[in-house]
Amino acid sequence: MARLDGLAGRLREIVGAESVITDPAELRTYDCDGLTYHRATPGIVVLPDTAEQIAAIVRACAADGVPYVARGSGTGLSGGALPRTDGVLIVTSRMRRVLAVDAANQRAIVEPGVINLDVTRAARPYGYYFAPDPSSQQVCSIGGNVAENSGGAHCLKYGFTVNHVLACEVVTPDGEIVELAEGPGYDLLGAFVGSEGTLGITTKVTVRLTRLPETVQTLLAGFDTIERAGEAVSAIIAAGVVPAAIEMMDALSIEAAEAAVRCGYPPGAGAVLIVELDGPASEVDAQFARVKELCGEAFEIRVAADDTERGLIWRGRKSAFAAVGRISPDYIVQDGVIPRTTLPEVLARIDALAREHGVRVANVFHAGDGNLHPLVLFDGAEPGAGERAEEVSGRIIDLCIEHGGSITGEHGVGIDKAKYMPRMFTDEDLDTMQMVRCAFDPAGLCNPGKVYPTPRLCGEVPGRRTGVHPLVESGKADLF
Amino acid sequence: MEEFRELLDDCVHCGFCLPTCPTYVLWGEEMDSPRGRIHLMDQLERGGPLTASTVEHFDRCLGCMACVTACPSGVRYDRLIEMTRARVEDDHPRSRGERLLREAIFAVFPYPRRLRALRGPLRAYRRLNLDLAPLLERLSPTLAAMERLTPPPARHVRLPERVAARGERRAVVGMLTGCVQREFFPGVNSATARVLAMEGCDVVIPKGQGCCGALSLHTGRDEEARAFARATIEAFADVDVVVVNAAGCGSAMKDYGAVFAGDQEWAGRAAELSAKTRDLAEFLAELGPRATRHPLELAVAYHDACHLAHAQGVRAQPRRLLGGIPGLEVREVADPEICCGSAGVYNLLRPEAAGELGERKARNVTATGADLLVAANPGCTLQITTALHRRGEHIPVAHTAEVLDASIRGIGKESFISRR
Numbered sequence: 095m096a097r098l099d100g101l102a103g104r105l106r107e108i109v110g111a112e113s114v115i116t117d118p119a120e121l122r123t124y125d126c127d128g129l130t131y132h133r134a135t136p137g138i139v140v141l142p143d144t145a146e147q148i149a150a151i152v153r154a155c156a157a158d159g160v161p162y163v164a165r166g167s168g169t170g171l172s173g174g175a176l177p178r179t180d181g182v183l184i185v186t187s188r189m190r191r192v193l194a195v196d197a198a199n200q201r202a203i204v205e206p207g208v209i210n211l212d213v214t215r216a217a218r219p220y221g222y223y224f225a226p227d228p229s230s231q232q233v234c235s236i237g238g239n240v241a242e243n244s245g246g247a248h249c250l251k252y253g254f255t256v257n258h259v260l261a262c263e264v265v266t267p268d269g270e271i272v273e274l275a276e277g278p279g280y281d282l283l284g285a286f287v288g289s290e291g292t293l294g295i296t297t298k299v300t301v302r303l304t305r306l307p308e309t310v311q312t313l314l315a316g317f318d319t320i321e322r323a324g325e326a327v328s329a330i331i332a333a334g335v336v337p338a339a340i341e342m343m344d345a346l347s348i349e350a351a352e353a354a355v356r357c358g359y360p361p362g363a364g365a366v367l368i369v370e371l372d373g374p375a376s377e378v379d380a381q382f383a384r385v386k387e388l389c390g391e392a393f394e395i396r397v398a399a400d401d402t403e404r405g406l407i408w409r410g411r412k413s414a415f416a417a418v419g420r421i422s423p424d425y426i427v428q429d430g431v432i433p434r435t436t437l438p439e440v441l442a443r444i445d446a447l448a449r450e451h452g453v454r455v456a457n458v459f460h461a462g463d464g465n466l467h468p469l470v471l472f473d474g475a476e477p478g479a480g481e482r483a484e485e486v487s488g489r490i491i492d493l494c495i496e497h498g499g500s501i502t503g504e505h506g507v508g509i510d511k512a513k514y515m516p517r518m519f520t521d522e523d524l525d526t527m528q529m530v531r532c533a534f535d536p537a538g539l540c541n542p543g544k545v546y547p548t549p550r551l552c553g554e555v556p557g558r559r560t561g562v563h564p565l566v567e568s569g570k571a572d573l574f
Numbered sequence: 575m576e577e578f579r580e581l582l583d584d585c586v587h588c589g590f591c592l593p594t595c596p597t598y599v600l601w602g603e604e605m606d607s608p609r610g611r612i613h614l615m616d617q618l619e620r621g622g623p624l625t626a627s628t629v630e631h632f633d634r635c636l637g638c639m640a641c642v643t644a645c646p647s648g649v650r651y652d653r654l655i656e657m658t659r660a661r662v663e664d665d666h667p668r669s670r671g672e673r674l675l676r677e678a679i680f681a682v683f684p685y686p687r688r689l690r691a692l693r694g695p696l697r698a699y700r701r702l703n704l705d706l707a708p709l710l711e712r713l714s715p716t717l718a719a720m721e722r723l724t725p726p727p728a729r730h731v732r733l734p735e736r737v738a739a740r741g742e743r744r745a746v747v748g749m750l751t752g753c754v755q756r757e758f759f760p761g762v763n764s765a766t767a768r769v770l771a772m773e774g775c776d777v778v779i780p781k782g783q784g785c786c787g788a789l790s791l792h793t794g795r796d797e798e799a800r801a802f803a804r805a806t807i808e809a810f811a812d813v814d815v816v817v818v819n820a821a822g823c824g825s826a827m828k829d830y831g832a833v834f835a836g837d838q839e840w841a842g843r844a845a846e847l848s849a850k851t852r853d854l855a856e857f858l859a860e861l862g863p864r865a866t867r868h869p870l871e872l873a874v875a876y877h878d879a880c881h882l883a884h885a886q887g888v889r890a891q892p893r894r895l896l897g898g899i900p901g902l903e904v905r906e907v908a909d910p911e912i913c914c915g916s917a918g919v920y921n922l923l924r925p926e927a928a929g930e931l932g933e934r935k936a937r938n939v940t941a942t943g944a945d946l947l948v949a950a951n952p953g954c955t956l957q958i959t960t961a962l963h964r965r966g967e968h969i970p971v972a973h974t975a976e977v978l979d980a981s982i983r984g985i986g987k988e989s990f991i992s993r994r
């Protein structure tokens with residue numbers, strides 16, 4: 095730790111003493127993100143104010159061979175911002191200025207610590223908003239959104255963060271400040287968005303703003319069973335309607351949301367669907383009528399009369415994760431993707447798994463794009479319960495892979511799912527991905543230990559493989 | 575501390591509370607956010623040391639309860655911080671300067687007569703047998719604001735013990751007069767009594783009432799708080815409803831039940847008092863309007879006092895009451911959920927942070943372009959007017975009760991505004 099003491103001194107010179115944290119109790123408050131299952135107290139925390147400071151911090155870390163991790167609001171659900179005890183945590187929570195709103199060109203330039211919803215707040219007076227809307231939008235940062243390529247309920251129609259980022263200013267692992275932008279040549283911006291903080295730290299983001307829709311129509315439909323709700327989803331998509339969002343919640347998650355925010359969903363529902371349409375009034379009205387027909391199996395359909403009612407419908411859905419805390423002491427939020435058509439079958443299998451292991455699973459999902467969020471409930475105080483929940487949670491991921499899906503839809507791989515990567519990708523796939531990483535971060539200091547189960551390549555980092563990588567040997571790829 | 579553990583475990587670390595926390599807004603540090611403070615409490619509960627830096631982060635909390643409103647998991651941060659503050663007071667030796675300041679504040683604020691003594695010119699301070707120097711320094715901007723806002727002593731009317739309902743009686747209610755309210759905003763109390771009477775209530779104003787204990791409770795001075803609370807419970811034993819016009823007092827009284835839980839002798843009576851406590855706006859909205867409202871052509875900025883909005887969930891009622899006055903337009907202040915920095919005695923203990931928050935609030939209030947600011951808590955009124963004054967601005971301020979009173983009595987806009 096002597097190495098860190100020296101580094102702390104240098105960091106103080108860069109950002110000032112009040113922005114470097116070394117007090118043990120204070121450091122510990124940064125020991126996890128939204129996934130509390132993994133914890134590590136950072137060696138040092140720095141709270142920089144500018145891109146230049148971040149570049150200097152990264153250079154100081156590189157000079158000492160000290161690993162570093164970026165953190166925004168710490169709401170990540172895959173342990174992406176899990177600190178290193180032997181490293182530095184670089185927190186962007188003081189870099190929260192909206193630098194420009196350029197309505198004419200439909201863009202805004204923001205610092206990485208700006209809260210997602212604050213971009214929309216800044217743009218709304220001009221008739222625009224920032225489309226990616228993770229449920230955590232009131233607190234998560236744009237830097238975190240870029241790193242995780244976050245999505246939300248409305249990504250069905252509007253796409254993920256990657257579709258709404260035009261440029262990123264990035265501090266590379268060698269401490270240079272570069273601009274990655276859309277344009278001709280290699281899509282480095284595309285590679286950076288979703289890289290989970292492993293390719294550098296973004297210090298300024300140019301986001302695309304979307305015009306506020308002329309009309310929004312939202313309905314809440316209560317179904318007896320989750321199968322019926324699932325059929326309605328398939329029917330809506332098959333009819334060629336592209337709703338802004340289709341969200342589903344099962345009975346247990348409805349119970350939680352009800353306890354938390356009293357959203358007043360139809361009592362006794364086995365599942366509810368929230369369907370939202372937006373766009374030009376004439377189009378929305380016609381399609382909305384069609385959607386109502388397609389939800390014919392519902393025992394109750396409510397249409398939001400105004401923004402307040404719409405807000406209440408969404409409040410239940412958006413608070414669902416955290417609300418589960420009301421009905422269970424502990425829980426794991428899982429995130430997986432399946433082809434939409436396999437929904438009923440996968441749900442039945444999840445149900446069977448839960449019974450078999452004696453745990454409860456609440457299901458919330460972005461039904462339109464098959465992104466499941468099973469919430470595995472348990473009581474950490476009960477011996478063995480945590481392990482059983484972990485087991486079920488892992489088996490759900492297996493189910494997703496088995497059905498041709500993915501191990502994550504939007505929460506990222508981070509530390510938590512690195513172990514599942516080999517179930518989805520071959521060693522060769524993983525090595526190829528890591529070569530991209532090595533091109534950016536040959537020393538392996540930028541958020542190491544995340545995404546990949548075993549660090550490989552990049553020379554000095556120990557790995558399972560010895561010798562030259564087959565892709566390099568065959569001349570298909572090269573190390574930089 | 576079984577209960578403390580359980581309360582801590584409710585937090586799922588989602589961070590939804592961060593953006594509404596005034597200290598996180600100011601400094602952007604985890605340990606000055608609700609989530610971070612809960613983490614620090616968790617460390618303590620697991621046997622970690624109570625260090626000076628940890629105490630500092632608890633002390634910096636304004637107790638505004640914005641985090642309670644924001645939390646989807648129902649974390650009772652209010653209970654957590656109260657229990658933590660009590661532990662800090664017990665276990666953490668404070669420096670002499672800090673101790674003196676705290677003693678001085680608590681030797682003065684809860685006692686109407688001593689507060690009144692402070693109102694006079696400086697000579698009065700010396701009469702108090704206390705080392706008041708540090709307090710006076712911090713108090714001086716607040717005192718100056720009080721001087722500006724308080725009517726001359728001649729207007730200081732004593733309220734009778736009972737005010738009879740006008741017209742057919744609809745209810746009999748007790749009324750708390752409060753300490754700061756009574757001494758510095760006597761107009762608010764008379765307006766409250768009048769409005770209640772004009773709406774058909776017999777108003778009982780027990781003579782023996784003192785401080786409700788809110789300031790002590792919110793600062794971890796548990797024993798002191800209980801003593802004040804017991805006296806308040808006694809004073810209102812004979813009425814079925816207690817109407818309170820100061821947000822901080824109302825929220826403390828609604829908390830008595832929790833404060834005395836487990837106390838064999840007092841638990842029952844405390845819970846009873848909590849159950850019958852109503853904020854004035856809450857009570858009037860439940861009762862429904864009867865008296866005629868005369869027009870008041872005013873654009874009004876309504877300020878959500880934390881202890882009303884966050885602690886008591888009273889947001890819609892005052893807006894509805896104000897909106898019910900013909901000609902009156904209610905305007906929203908930006909970032910309504912962020913505290914103005916007054917927070918009980920916080921602005922005395924932490925003048926810098928409080929000053930910054932006051933400045934933000936003042937800016938947002940000015941931006942509404944309203945003719946009048948309405949706030950339902952004396953602390954907020956003092957804090958915001960002080961901040962406005964520092965910016966060289968002035969907006970007349972009134973309590974919801976005063977606006978209603980003016981409308982019901984038919985006092986026109988001009989004479990209403992010119993009095994403040």
Ligand SMILES: Cc1cc2nc3c(=O)[nH]c(=O)nc-3n(C[C@H](O)[C@H](O)[C@H](O)COP(=O)(O)OP(=O)(O)OC[C@H]3O[C@@H](n4cnc5c(N)ncnc54)[C@H](O)[C@@H]3O)c2cc1C
Binds near residue numbers: 186228235236296
């Ligand atoms: C209740 C709840 C609901 C959620 N709902 C959703 C949802 O609907 N959809 C969704 O996609 N996610 C959701 N999330 C997950 C999380 O909010 C997102 O992943 C979010 O984008 C993380 O942002 P953050 O600022 O908290 O990042 P952090 O958690 O601080 O960091 C996340 C990752 O980003 C990296 N990072 C942070 N800042 C930078 C930077 N400036 N440069 C480079 N890397 C950086 C970190 O190293 C880490 O790997 C939810 C989380 C919670 C707690």
Ligand code: SF4
Binds near residue numbers: 594597638639642
């Ligand atoms: S009470 Fe207010 S200041 Fe204290 S942690 Fe909660 S939001 Fe922050």
Ligand code: SF4
Binds near residue numbers: 584591608
């Ligand atoms: S207090 Fe509530 S909102 Fe804040 S982190 Fe804990 S659970 Fe989330």
